[in-house]
Amino acid sequence: MKKRIITLLLMALGFSSFAQQSSLSISLSNAKFEEFVTAVERSSPYRFYYQPNTTDSLIITMDVQNKSIDEVLNTVLANTELHFAIDANQKVYVTKRRTILTDLPINYFKDGTSPDNSNEFDYSDYEKKEQKKKLAENRLYVIGKKTSNLQGNATLKGQLRDAATGEPLIGASVFIDKPLIGSSTDPLGYYSLTIPKGRHELKIKSIGMKASTRQVMLYADGKLDIELEEDVSPLKEVVVESDRDRNVSGMQMGVEKLDIKTMKQMPSVLGEVDVFKVMLTLPGVQSAGEGSSGINVRGGSTSQNLILFNDAIVFNPSHLFGFFSTFNPDVLKNVELYKSGINADYGGRLSSVVDVTTREGNKKKFVASGGISPVTGRVTFEGPIIKDRTSFLIGVRSTYSDWILRQLDSKQLQNSTASFYDIHANISHKIDDHNDIYVSGYKSRDKFKLGQDTTYSYSDENASVKWKHSFKSKLFGTFVGTYSKYNYSISSEKNPVEASTFDFQIKQFNGKADLTYILNEKHTMQAGAAVTHYTLSPGSQRPTGSESTFVPNLMPDEKALESALYLSENFEVTPRLSFYAGLRYSFYNYTGPKNVYVYADGLSKTENTIQDTIQYSKGESIKKYHGAEPRFSVRYLLPGNASVKFSYNRMRQYIQMLSNTTSISPTDIWKLSDTYIKPQIGDQVSIGFYKNIHHNSIETSIEAYYKTTQNALDFKNGAKLLLNPHIETDILYARGRSYGFEFLIRKPTGKLNGWISYTYSRSELQTRNSFKTETINSGTYYPSNFDKPHAVNFIGNYKFSRRFNFSLNVTYSTGRPVTIPDAKYDLGGGNRLHYSNRNEYRVPDYFRTDVSINFEGNHKIKKLAHSSWTFAVYNLTGRKNAYSVYFVSQNGQIKGYKLSIFGEAIPTLTYNFKI
């Protein structure tokens, strides 16, 4: 039926361009559009077609003599969003935003069979879509009011959406070939392209979507929304970059973009698709080992990553302390990782930005999807609230590991519990063409207990509201408010007399306003302000149960306000040379109420050198820090599809994680910068060379970087981090340096695709203290815990057919540094160990191979549920990679052990469905 209507509509439009022009004389005062129409229709053969609700705000005052209909309408519709078109039958179509095309494309009817003879043919959905797409592609979109003046540029804006779900497409590129001008869509799917006025063929490309074109006639600034069809190939490609030459021509360097399709295809441990595990296959990203949460980006610590989930901070993004990430793969849209060249709108962490964005719910129809893996079950619902305008999405994931534990034949395990869940919900609403609003909420929670003694639980939750407004065609605003909270508690009940619970919590509120102004095709400016309020409860330990004699130990809350202003400019000097310059200036104010100890001058800070205590009242400023964070990058395009890029950025971090373990652990706490703990400052310079060969089908790049960190923290031997009211006495300041280069060859598309990377990197620390006894390794540089000089990753994916593909992942890296014993001695009746210098030795090298096979159900479009199976084997060779090595004194003897977390091949089968 649809096809027939379109055909009839096209027939009705007929042919034009030879319409007779009769002159009009009209005199009206404060008239409505209806009155104007009546006046014109009375005195001429023109007949008007329009939607009354689009014209009801129009008030017309005019007095014209012998003017053409074009002139009259141009006057009447000037400064409105309305357009008109006149066909051969003197019918006038007044439409909002778009001009009705009265001309059919040339040779329209010569193309195949005549459409109106095809009524009997049963088009499949696919063919209908093709037909619709062709129609959209062949049509000429007239943008702006028709004018003969085609001098200068105009800006075309709009949103790219998925035709099936209505979801915005992010990172898609929109460009014209002559001259080559392009832009990519922002995180809300909007693009803005400033190009010379006139006739253009607009090309649109996006991952996983069919490439499309639009014919435009650009007279003035205007808007064109574009819907793209999903590429029907349901076997997802491993594509990391959004468009094919982005790595060469884009301004960004050190940025990696992963979409969920890529992640789902890669072999996963225990069947859980994990953002962080996928990131670990990228050059420059490492972790301390399996089962450790967090990532180390270019030699930075795990706490130096700004992890944003729909703009809100996440403090602990892992379940079971690192075995899975807390981001449910079914709700994710994409993840961007910035390793260098971080723009001025991001701040607060030194090493990297991990920007996780969730999907919007389907705006067209209700969809349920889910899956079962050996560890979790998950389900996602989504659908429209108001069709094409408002949608919701809710995803829940939970483990059933408690049930598994009870099945195991071990008393120890039967008394243990381990449970976690995560839930995410969002609503997106398009208020009108200029306003979109997004509301998102997230919570993850873990609880576990081993044996009967100690229960650990932690949860991370956040919420965000985002309003995107376009003021006019070249000025956009994004306003975001977020809230994040992370807390954990440890309770011990083994001995009722000493039973107690320890709690830690951090809360932050954040507001950010961001304005982007596109001056012209050469200049884009961005400015904004951000403010974050922290409330940190560093710890409290309270008795539990009536028998407990535990003395409550409460540490006072800490509060601070961090704010920042930023301004940046993207300037394309010549088509080959462009640069980005940004400046962020951050202010930090640590406020009371709090008591601050004063230590004796010139002496090591210890409990014994405390001289005085200063009391600060509520809201009183205790310590202020502020500083500039310049960001700069430049790109120069070389002949032969290659480019060179350089970037420098400085970051400041006002909140530190205190941890003296290898990975994020249950007892890590965060600490705000205060009188003694200075903010960390990181500087990074990086330079890269990029070249695409074989018509962009193979991308190569090499990036080198050098990074320094000031005021990094390390700890004195035996430091007490929990419930320590004078933590400064246990802290050592260190400076860090890391450097390396990353080499990458990637084939993003094709039957065989994937990448291979080699990274050489070093990460070192040096403690700085005027008291030599308090330095580590006598004050020389020593490797950090995650210093792994050599790393090689191979990711390969081969599509055997549309329903069946095979992935292989091979990872090698140097073993991480460890401190191990170098001598033994007897003391206190037992054998004891003397340890080497910090991180003087290394665990054996790491090597792992994973494979996975994806089977898709048949591709009939109309069936109840689409399902897929993934069979994966993690650590195929069963290599016992050392997570750590350690030495214990047992029965008077010293024994060395090596702990492997996944010491054998782990096969898993995962089932996914979508209704």
Add this chain to the structure above:
Amino acid sequence: MKKYISWLYPLPVIALLVFACVEPFAPPNLKVDQNLLVVDALLNGSNGEVNVHLSRTIPLADKTSQRPELGASVSIVTQSGNTYLLTDVSGDGHYFKSGISFLADDQYKLLITTSDGKKYGSDYIKLSDTPAIDSVNWKPNKDGIEIYVNTHDSANKTKYYRWEYTDTWAYASAFDSNFEFTGSQPVLRSDNIHICYHNFNSSNILIKTTNVLSQDVVSQFPLVFLPKRSERLYIRYSILVKQYAITKDAYEFWDLLKKNTESLGGLFDPLPSQLTGNIQSLDDAQEAVLGYFSASNIAENRIFIEYMDLPQSHRFSKAYPECELDTVYMADLSTFKKGSNILVTTFGSPFPEGYLFSDNSCVDCRNQSGTNIKPTFW
């Protein structure tokens, strides 16, 4: 090793206990000889004795277990001006002096000059007063028995405690020999080689602080766990618990030493660290000296656990499935291998025709490294 894992911080249960594995690991062959001085020194205020054990660190790869520091000059200097010289009587690095009367308000310092002329010393430390042990008790659980210590300081001053224990148990060989056969003919045995006694000194670091509690009370601090079929519980078991009040510094030293050697390698365990005690080199501030010098009075308590006190489910007897009796006729006694076999008793009725005998290891309990001399407290 499974058991070890379970004492680590709770680890992600499923993945870890199902897939994790722990394997022996041979450390890199560390031939570097640190050769650091180790001082294990205790001034016992209760009996006026000072014990100082000096030794050197041993490379890990080295099979030697002892490297005593001999020929050193070791002395205790009091703030009140007395000096007591310690002597290494047995020549094994144990320097000793008794019969000193230590005063609670005096302070003591350890001075060492090694045979190569290097000087080491501690700061002045006070003698810590140790409260009495309230009780040592034991409780069975389903896997064995746990022995606990209880103490308190009503003055709320002690706060930091350390314990050591020596446990002693009796055990029996498979067969009780009535005959000795050393000369030409077997004679009735005069000594006991059936029941022996074994001693063991604690090697774990047992420390506790009550500084987080409102009262200075140590309640049911677990000292030792004896599994159900432990040899120690077959006949009679005794434990002597020694309690020391220690300083906060000493507590931190032992705590770190404990962390460094007894709980490392878990996912969330702290990184090991270099550790030095309260003794410094007086010549070279960079030279590390290991060990600790403590001064305290000692409180002691001994309990016994009888076989019959154990719950029925915990009573086991030592089994020697490999031990068998063989026979030797009187006429063949000349061929009897006296060294490797021992006569147990006679056989034949009414007149003995020969002897039952068994392997030396099944008859003489001393083969299991115990002593057949009954301890005085038994």
